[in-house]
Amino acid sequence: TANGDTNGVSIGEPHKTFDTILVLDFGSQYSHLITRRLRELNVYSEMLPCTQKLADLTWKPKGIILSGGPYSVYSSDAPHADPAVFELGVPILGICYGLQEIAWSLDNKNVVSGEKREYGHATVKIQKHSGKEAHIDRLFQDLGEDLEVWMSHGDKLSQLPAGFEPVASTPNAPFAGIASTDRPLFGIQFHPEVTHTPKGKQLLSNFAVTICGARQDWTMEKFVDKEIERIRAMVGPKGQVIGAVSGGVDSTVAAKLMKEAIGDRFHAVLVDNGVLRLDEAKTVKKTLTEHLGINLTVIDSTDLFLGRLKGVSDPERKRKIIGNTFIEVFQDTAKSIAEAAKDSPKAGEIEFLLQGTLYPDVIESISFKGPSATIKTHHNVGGLLENMHLKLIEPLRELFKDEVRALGTNLGIPEELVWRHPFPGPGLAIRIIGEINEEQLRIAREADKIFIDEIVAAGLYRKISQAFAAVFPDTAKAVGVMGDKRVHGKVVTLRAVETTDFMTADWYPFEFDFLKRVSRRIVNEVDGACRVTYDITSKPPGTIEME
Numbered sequence: 233t234a235n236g237d238t239n240g241v242s243i244g245e246p247h248k249t250f251d252t253i254l255v256l257d258f259g260s261q262y263s264h265l266i267t268r269r270l271r272e273l274n275v276y277s278e279m280l281p282c283t284q285k286l287a288d289l290t291w292k293p294k295g296i297i298l299s300g301g302p303y304s305v306y307s308s309d310a311p312h313a314d315p316a317v318f319e320l321g322v323p324i325l326g327i328c329y330g331l332q333e334i335a336w337s338l339d340n341k342n343v344v345s346g347e348k349r350e351y352g353h354a355t356v357k358i359q360k361h362s363g364k365e366a367h368i369d370r371l372f373q374d375l376g377e378d379l380e381v382w383m384s385h386g387d388k389l390s391q392l393p394a395g396f397e398p399v400a401s402t403p404n405a406p407f408a409g410i411a412s413t414d415r416p417l418f419g420i421q422f423h424p425e426v427t428h429t430p431k432g433k434q435l436l437s438n439f440a441v442t443i444c445g446a447r448q449d450w451t452m453e454k455f456v457d458k459e460i461e462r463i464r465a466m467v468g469p470k471g472q473v474i475g476a477v478s479g480g481v482d483s484t485v486a487a488k489l490m491k492e493a494i495g496d497r498f499h500a501v502l503v504d505n506g507v508l509r510l511d512e513a514k515t516v517k518k519t520l521t522e523h524l525g526i527n528l529t530v531i532d533s534t535d536l537f538l539g540r541l542k543g544v545s546d547p548e549r550k551r552k553i554i555g556n557t558f559i560e561v562f563q564d565t566a567k568s569i570a571e572a573a574k575d576s577p578k579a580g581e582i583e584f585l586l587q588g589t590l591y592p593d594v595i596e597s598i599s600f601k602g603p604s605a606t607i608k609t610h611h612n613v614g615g616l617l618e619n620m621h622l623k624l625i626e627p628l629r630e631l632f633k634d635e636v637r638a639l640g641t642n643l644g645i646p647e648e649l650v651w652r653h654p655f656p657g658p659g660l661a662i663r664i665i666g667e668i669n670e671e672q673l674r675i676a677r678e679a680d681k682i683f684i685d686e687i688v689a690a691g692l693y694r695k696i697s698q699a700f701a702a703v704f705p706d707t708a709k710a711v712g713v714m715g716d717k718r719v720h721g722k723v724v725t726l727r728a729v730e731t732t733d734f735m736t737a738d739w740y741p742f743e744f745d746f747l748k749r750v751s752r753r754i755v756n757e758v759d760g761a762c763r764v765t766y767d768i769t770s771k772p773p774g775t776i777e778m779e
């Protein structure tokens with residue numbers, strides 16, 4: 233449901249333990265940033281669609297923020313908040329559409345289309361009040377007299393709703409900030425959640441901490457204890473859980489959390505699909521078992537995967553084959569682990585499947601996209617759940633990526649792993665353009681190892697978001713002269729990008745000396761490679777991976 237319950241399993245979610253600011257999403261592309269900023273202030277926050285009925289909410293927020301949105305409050309198809317929101321008695325802050333929504337809900341004549349759109353930077357003047365009205369200045373407390381803000385709106389308030397005073401203005405927007413003198417209702421016409429409003433976080437802190445009185449205790453130290461309790465309560469004293477691990481950050485953190493909560497009753501499965509990086513299965517096994525003490529089963533299915541990939545050059549087919557084969561192998565392994573677990577005197581049957589879902593996936597599926605929106609399912613685990621009668625357990629579903637990293641560090645996961653670049657599920661299969669064979673795999677692996685080692689040695693690994701070596705197809709060999717002999721060798725292409733959200737990305741501007749060094753090493757050390765190129769395409773129009 234929209235409350236984030238999964239198959240009816242929901243005991244003590246963070247909003248029941250931590251003071252929570254509820255963000256109601258009216259469809260702005262920035263809505264999730266409000267939640268992120270609050271969490272950066274150690275105030276827990278969750279986002280729900282603007283259509284959320286308060287009666288269906290099983291917890292009480294400390295305050296509510298109404299986000300921006302693309303609609304005009306006065307149009308007939310515009311979304312509106314449940315009127316109960318305004319009766320709850322907790323402080324409310326409206327941002328842009330949210331401000332208009334507050335005004336509209338009180339008097340539906342005072343929002344109009346402005347003569348000109350206001351888009352971009354603006355400076356708002358902060359007004360000061362005294363005496364009985366001084367409390368309405370709390371939203372802009374400690375922000376100085378002039379505030380740099382980011383605006384993005386076309387509609388505006390034509391007049392103040394009854395009982396409201398302006399607390400900030402621009403020459404073009406006399407009601408850039410408004411507050412009610414008798415109820416804790418605030419509205420701002422600009423966006424404090426974006427970095428273009430440099431002091432926006434302080435404003436959000438004024439609302440959440442000063443006005444709502446939310447405790448700033450959302451830390452990973454506190455979360456980890458609560459989460460372990462929650463997992464124990466869900467799984468029960470004998471329940472068992474199974475989950476796939478890849479060596480990536482999310483699955484490792486989720487697995488370590490399960491290990492802390494229920495020990496060996498969590499069964500991790502690593503499937504070697506034959507398209508992993510150099511020594512990857514070995515390294516992951518060592519870290520997970522020796523360093524993290526996780527109960528891990530490694531299944532080497534290299535031959536099965538590579539057999540099915542033989543002669544396949546279409547990237548979509550490669551992806552499908554790998555995805556389907558993975559499900560098959562995982563299911564067989566799960567069945568045999570479940571079979572063995574049945575006879576164990578200490579534990580019951582396997583009831584749960586661990587999934588490393590993160591909060592951005594949850595947000596993506598609940599964001600308000602208007603009446604025609606369809607909800608997208610992110611993980612193809614439906615079949616597994618049904619066939620094996622499993623329930624889903626998702627211990628990271630409330631966390632953003634940076635929180636997962638902080639949690640990982642807190643759980644003692646090595647830094648290199650916590651900061652590991654993402655690696656795609658289809659692995660090297662989509663970094664080898666065209667057909668995959670043993671030689672292609674060897675070249676991709678050896679070149680990638682050299683490239684990544686050099687990036688680490690240059691101290692650039694954390695600065696770069698994702699880097700790898702890919703190889704061109706066998707049909708596109710290049711000529712070279714090696715030891716006075718003409719050879720036809722493979723073309724290796726290097727890719728390294730910087731990005732914050734992986735939606736857009738820029739190629740990394742390496743020093744020429746660095747590129748020279750990597751190129752020399754690859755041509756000298758990787759048998760069969762005779763050319764090295766560096767990919768200087770940004771995303772868009774390129775993608776991060778090659779296929």
Ligand code: GLN
Nearest residue numbers: 300301328329385386387
């Ligand atoms: N659609 C509304 C306007 O144009 C609100 C915009 C927003 O929330 N960013 O004013």
